[in-house]
Amino acid sequence: MVNEILEILNEDSRRTPEEIAVMLGTDVETVKQKIAELEKNKVIVKYNTIVNWDKTDREYVTALIEVKVTPQRDQGFDAIAERIYKFPEVKSVYLMSGDYDLAVMIEGRTMKEVAFFVAEKLSVLDSVLSTATHFVLKKYKVDGVILEDEEKDYRQVIVP
Structure with missing residues (x-):
């Protein structure tokens, strides 16, 4: 149940x-x-609302940052992940397989604010080897919810 x-x-x-x-x-x-x-028991941690911010007047930028790090002895990736997720700009942190170690999702008011975060807060951490920042241009689906769910009319127009 x-x-x-x-x-x-x-x-x-x-x-x-x-x-x-x-x-x-x-x-x-x-x-x-x-x-x-x-x-x-912290199985349910929080109840969320999904907001389509593009339909509001709120301006903000979302970015995915690939982070390569040096794991710390006896702590692995956990210690550096904790340092990163404590920044208020950070919305999510994931340990990844593949070419980089951590995927960090952040939000800022401008691209300049995101760039400042990467340059002044993230990349200067001792364990961080490199970063690659990708800006989200448009969100189509968030947490399983399609944000623009309009029915499209695919019928062919017949001109007499």
């Missing part, structure tokens, strides 16, 4: 315990108890 609750909340975190209970064919108190346990 726990995995089913997590799947439902992951799909739509606005679902109430009453709705989830009906969906799973169980009682509301059981669902509330399971959710409380999941929150207490």
Whole structure:
């Protein structure tokens, strides 16, 4: 039942315990108890809203930064990842396989602000060997949600 609750909340975190209970064919108190346990044990860490910022007047830049690092003795990548994720500009940090070690997602008000972060905060860290910054030009889908879901008319126009 726990995995089913997590799947439902992951799909739509606005679902109430009453709705989830009906969906799973169980009682509301059981669902509330399971959710409380999941929150207490940090399985459910936060409830998010996905916003299509392109439809607002908020200006900001998102960038993906590839970071090559030297792992630290007895700590591996964890220590440098922690130093990086503590910066307020950083939205996500992932340990990666392949050509680089960490993928860092950041947000800034301008490209200059992002460049300043990379030059003055990230690349100067002792364990950082190199960085490559990629700016997000447009978001089509975020966390499984298509942001521009307009029906397109593919019918052929016939001119008499």
